[in-house]
Amino acid sequence: MKKNNMYITTLLLSMTMSALTACGVDSGFDIQPAPEVKTTFPNPIPADGEARTFTSTANGYTMLKQGSAALLEGQSMAPTTIQVDPSKTYQEMDGFGFAITYSSCYNLLKMDPAARAAFLKQTYSPTEGYGVSYARISIGCNDFSSTEYSLCDQKGLENFKFYKDETDYVIPILKEILAINPDLKIIAAPWTCPKWMKVKDLASKTPFDSWTDGHLNPDYRKTYADYFVKFVNEMKAQGIAIYAVSPQNEPLNKANCASLYMPWDEQAAFVKELAAAFKKGKLNTKIYLFDHNYNYDNNKDQNDYPVKVYNALGKKFEGSELVVGAAYHDYGGTNDELTDIHNQASDKELIFSESSIGTWNDGRNLAKRLVADMKNITLGTVNQWCKAVLVWNLMLDEKMGPNLDGGCQTCFGAVDIFNNYQTLKYNSHYYVICHMSSVVRPGAKRIGMALRSYQSTNLLYAAFLNPDGTKALVVLNTGDTDLNATVSDGKNYFPVSVPAQGVISTTWK
Incomplete structure (x- = not known):
């Protein structure tokens, strides 16, 4: 098959495990019967x-x-x-989609341009594809970035600038997707604030020079809100509209390659500044709270995190109309938490923003994953009030990367690419998202x-x-x-x- 064919769907059954190993595919790869090669x-x-x-x-x-x-x-x-x-x-539904990380974009840009264009058209076109309509990106680094960084590593917002991960990878791929589906919605979240905004604790405000853990210095809440405004405006200048943000990815996760601990009371205080900054900046970007697990990482003080924030903020504050709802992940707990939160705050929205497959859940094995992921990630969330469903990396390579130390070393992509960036292996997350987006349109x-x-x-x-x-x-x-x-x-x-x-x-x- 020629390199510039539209795309190659999966391994042929005639390939042996030794051939897979020679291609660099790890021994945990589960051979799936090959679907028809689409023309x-x-x-x-x-x-x-x-x-x-x-x-x-x-x-x-x-x-x-x-x-x-x-x-x-x-x-x-x-x-x-x-x-x-x-x-x-x-x-009302907003859509279904994947995370567009540096790693996903790195792998996509390694593909033959014609093959990449065909894959993106297949995935995102609402008329000649599966109509995927949502994407999640990070504000600064995540665990599938080239390194740890923020968008303002030198103190002072006058030093705000995009890193090469954005300029050379994420922004170019987003532009290619937007050319196919101009109505793509994008949600963005930071893994950490700039390190110069961190403190060890709120009482002493001792500076905390670490990518991992730490708290946002209360003295920098307004500055950090302005950092978000700069991000939204700089992306707009690139022709990329940011539909929504969450204040912090996994705010109860003190680990990861980059993180910021933000319990509900600290998020409430920051969100008040963030909503006001968006309002003053005449931005209509939505704000989704929490963005973490159903079980609140087993921290009882953080149970019903978004409801606690809603109650702390009250109904009337500057930009209150922009604080529209909460986002959830599934790395702990069960999705019936969605109905519980809806029942407590029925006037607020819910979205499902992250799930992963990997070695721990036999993520390349469709026989184990397709039904479970369809049941729990898509149908189980939309039937419990979620307006959108997103999964983690769109594409990773056969070595589960590129990735960073401290982040996920065992994750697969919704699609895995190998054999010198010529062969694609579709996993369950690709199918469950496309099964929804192919028939359910934004606004449904x-x-x-x-x-x-x-x-x-x-x-x-x-x-x-x-x-x-x-x-x-x-x-x-x-x-x-x-x-x-x-x-x-x-x-x-x-x-x-x-x-x-x-x-x-x-x-x-």
């Missing part, structure tokens, strides 16, 4: 009178396979019918559903009404038997086959 781009737009489908199975034989079914008029009387109900509406409303069945079905699902009037349904079959079902919206219906240990996404006019 055309996905087409997610249904024709009139048609339902468009995408189907994947955990055994890897069918991955995002396109299909269609004709709509039939009337009510379905089939024994297993999934009835969608557009009269019942829930949250989650809608009601009902299942009529005379048997145990092992089905999990979510339904949506898109802004253009099309409807969408994503169905997961956790059982070991294929299931034939009928989808009905009250006016039309059509049959679907939901494979065992598989997922089907469908959209129809």
Whole structure:
């Protein structure tokens, strides 16, 4: 296959483990049956009178396979019918996506330009791809950066500037993606503030010259808020709009290659300054609190962290309308915490902003990961009020990098690239995000559903009404038997086959 072909999807089954090792792939790589090598781009737009489908199975034989079914008029009387109900509406969706880190961009820029363009088009195009519509980036370094740095390492905001990670990698890739999908939403979060803003503790305010741990000096809260304003404006000058920020990635994590400890009371004080700075700067960038685990890292004093911040801030403060909600990760606890927080603050938004696969959860093994990730990361979050779902690195290499000491040394990408940057291996995170984004458009409303069945079905699902009037349904079959079902919206219906240990996404006019 020529190097400038659109892209190569997975290893051929004829490759042996010794060949994989020669290519630099570690022995933990799980060989998956190869999907068809695609020669055309996905087409997610249904024709009139048609339902468009995408189907994947955990055994890897069918991955995002396109299909269609004709709509039939009337009510379905089939024994297993999934009835969608557009009269019942829930949250509005912002989108689904991946983290665009330095490491992801480094690997993408190593690809043949034509292959990279095709991969990004396949992933992000809303008309000729899977329509991925959200991205997460860092403000300064993260554990998949080239080194530890902030955007103002020399004291004084007059010294604010982008590092080469931004100028040479992240910004160029974001521009390529935006050329494909101009409506891409971007959320940004810092792993640390500049070190000159850190103190060991708030009482003594002893300077703390470390990338890891430390507190934000209360005397620099306004300065740090202005640092965020500078970041948003400098990205805007590059033609990149920052849709949202969180004040701190994993504020209860004192480890990592770069971090800042920010318990809820300290975040409340900083967010008050941040919202005011955005308001004064005439920025409409949203602010999502917390950005950490469901279980608050087992710190009881931090339980219900975002609710504590909402209560501390009150309803009326400068820029209060910009503090819209909270973000969550899944490295501890369970996603029913989302419903608990929604019930306590139903006027606030929720998003799911990070999950990883790696050696610890057999992350390259679709047979173990596809159903679990579809259940817990996508369906399990949107059915508990999340407006957006994002996973960690879009692309890493076969050595799980590049990465930094102190960060994750065992993470896989949603896509892994190897064989001299020519061969792509798609992992579960790519599929679960694309299964949602291929049929659920930004601005869609989650809608009601009902299942009529005379048997145990092992089905999990979510339904949506898109802004253009099309409807969408994503169905997961956790059982070991294929299931034939009928989808009905009250006016039309059509049959679907939901494979065992598989997922089907469908959209129809």
